[in-house]
Amino acid sequence: MTPESSIRARQREREAADRAARWRHQRAVARVRVVDEILAEYATSYCGRALRRTEVAPMESAIDVPGITWSIGGDVMVEYLYNDRGPSRVLVHELALFDEIKRNLRSRHVTIERRSRS
Numbered sequence: 726m727t728p729e730s731s732i733r734a735r736q737r738e739r740e741a742a743d744r745a746a747r748w749r750h751q752r753a754v755a756r757v758r759v760v761d762e763i764l765a766e767y768a769t770s771y772c773g774r775a776l777r778r779t780e781v782a783p784m785e786s787a788i789d790v791p792g793i794t795w796s797i798g799g800d801v802m803v804e805y806l807y808n809d810r811g812p813s814r815v816l817v818h819e820l821a822l823f824d825e826i827k828r829n830l831r832s833r834h835v836t837i838e839r840r841s842r843s
Contacts, residue, residue: 749809750783757805759829764795774798816840
């Protein structure tokens with residue numbers, strides 16, 4: 726085996742691992758799609774402001790944690806923190822949303838927690 730073929734083999738393995746990580750992340754994000762619907766309703770009906778959804782995929786940023794942040798008018802309402810080695814976390818900062826999210830988001834892959842806004 727030449728050094729060049731060894732490098733190509735490692736590169737193929739890395740690409741396969743990256744594809745698998747992206748697939749796992751997409752699957753995890755699909756589990757929390759119901760949060761989009763709940764927050765869109767809350768933003769338009771109760772707040773009268775636009776909902777902003779920011780998603781960071783794994784290996785996309787060296788600084789930001791992979792996951793999703795939903796905010797309304799600059800205030801973070803809910804965060805989804807992706808964890809590929811165990812249950813991911815949904816942090817609900819707006820307590821008015823907690824019961825609705827808890828009722829509609831049922832998965833053993835996600836832990837839902839309350840967080841007060843500081």
